[in-house]
Amino acid sequence: MSGRLLLLVESNTTGTGRLFARRAAELGVVPVLLSADPARYPYAAEDGLRTVVVDTSDPDRLGEAATRLAAEAPIAGVLTSSEYYVPAAAALASRLRLPGPSADAVRACRDKAEQRRVLAAAGVGVPGFAVVSTADAAVSAAATRLPVVVKPVQGSGSLGVRLCSDPDEVAEHARALLAATTNERGVATPGRILVEEYLTGAEFSVEVFGTEAVVTVAKHVGPLPAFVEVGHDVPAALPADLERELRQTAVRAVAALGLGWGAAHVELRLDGPVAKVIEVNPRLAGGMIPELVRRACGIDLVRAQVLAALGRATHPERALYGRASIRFLTTDRDGILAPDLTEAVTRAGAVPGVVETVLYRAPGEPVGPAADFRGRLGHVIAVADHPAEAAEAADRGVAALTGAITPASLDRQEALT
Template sequence: MPHPVLLLGAVRRAAYGEFALARIAAAHPVVLAGAAPPGWALPYLAGHIVADPGHGPATAEAVARHAARYGICGVLTWTRGHLPAAARIAARLGLPRIPEETARACADPAALRSLLARRAIAPAGRDDTEGPLVSAETVVLDDEVRIAALTRTTPGPPPARQPLRHVVHAHDGLLHNPFLRHTVERTVRALGLAHTVVHIGLRLTARGPRVTDVVPHLPGDLIPLLVERATGVDLARAAAALATGGLPAVAPTRQRAAAIQFAYPAATGRLTRLDLDPAVAHEPSAERMVLTRQAGDEVTAAWHAGPADRLAHWVAEGEDPPECARALHRMANYLDVAVGSLRPQAA
């Protein structure tokens, strides 16, 4: 049996995590180090190390003991806060990793802005509130930096500005923008990133691209699914290959578009109804439509919502972004939502 990869930290909810975990498990056995895994993840796991990733030294010892007995060929995490621990564990095991200073900075937005500024990379400032939001889904192969795809994000209302929609298009014209590519490459070099998949957030301002975030692990919000559906590039398998010292296949095999839409509550209160019309299964462009809350839950209106307040999401595929947008609009009609006041429920 081949040696497993270590996944540090509890995996995401099935709605957002199953796609990536299934892809990784198809290529490598996966051992989770963290709290008890949720039931949906069990079929994809080859083992479990009981540990608290927030307690770095104790977790490193537990992982080292497991590695001495069974072997570990790579370390992954999907959690920003666990990046420093993942870097330390990989260093202890002599496996590919990002620098610990970079890991610590990427786990702290303020520290990241400071580090980028010290290394002559222009981070987005408080005044950079206008301009499109994009992210470069980047694969770093030793010294080669490849932008596998660009994700365009539509933010929701302030002050929360949670993402309403992400779109990936294999023929996005920004892929050929020299200023954007230069910013991505300089960011990767400045942070010493290698052998990793990295999600680099950018705001396209009148002064040029400004870095909003650097996430040196698989992006969330099902962005890996969108990239795979639009370009054929499997970011999850690429991340696993890079973590184990391999070279992934990152040449595009599709020339399409894919998009995801998130539904947030229109009011703060308690969900009294959240239903999905099964007729959505007959929508030709629909890839999936998933409810992520249930009647009885307390939710917060979109203006102040967080990711946990999302009611549902749906994914559409098409030849280009306008086709995806039309499909997302049609699919929204299959969702039936009602929110009531937060009166105490009867015993």
């Protein structure tokens, strides 16, 4: 093999994982996906991406794989687009003396309990919280602040995050979380959970690169008790004082956690005029946010992250002043995707301003209410010159896309007749 290599330690299954590999190739390096199971990433085969099977949970096996690859061609950088493998990628980059975030800072940040403690000690606003390891302790911690949010200390995509309104709900959800010994990626989970104050203010994220806030994103969250993100608007339309509060809080949080290399995705809620950090993710945002930022602002965060891994300093600068919105297709009841999805996709794509319409599921596949990001069925992206226009187009597009879902009750009735 000729050419320098960019090692990608696992990936997210949708969204930016594919883009990381494509940007690497565009920048003249060869992407190589290191994965315990490359088949979980269909884009790898579709794009002809080179894959190496290795136990990515074992630092020594990762190091050995890197050594073998280095005998073929120089390794230029190490990255991941997956929340779960940021510590492994950071540790491997450090081991190879390549650019990357502090492995220790990333490990601490990935533990939301430790993250909460560090931020609170630094004076960065966070919700009230308690770290517990039993259902009884969860109930006790919730007693004075119901309703509360109960969630794992490690996780991604709202997995396991639930609003609990009474002690029985707290106990039931706490027991379910504590009974799990591994997450959906098969990675061992700590026997601790968070019980935290429920903030009712509007939710945002700030995309930070290095030590600077790049853009503020407005979030749309689906029906409680789950916290499924069903849409984003880029950039958020905000008064100057709230914009400043969100950006400054996000940057302070990143600094307090010892980050400051590459991308960080900081999620916040407003508590009156005060921004409080829900969590800091030491990685690029998911939910197609980087694509919205590219379309609205002309800033390619995926490319910037790849450049950072290659040791080529970059400062993302805004080149456009448009607006972009995404809305995710979800359903509030059991159903099935229509055998022919063409009509719904065509109607959604015909909405003025819609630039992308994607369904994640196959025709005829059963679907149901979303408990986390895995329940999202597709998305619509719209762009415009003004925030209201982009948001309205995305709303209309996803409404048209709902025609792809047939209620399960109707499907059963048709089968009976």
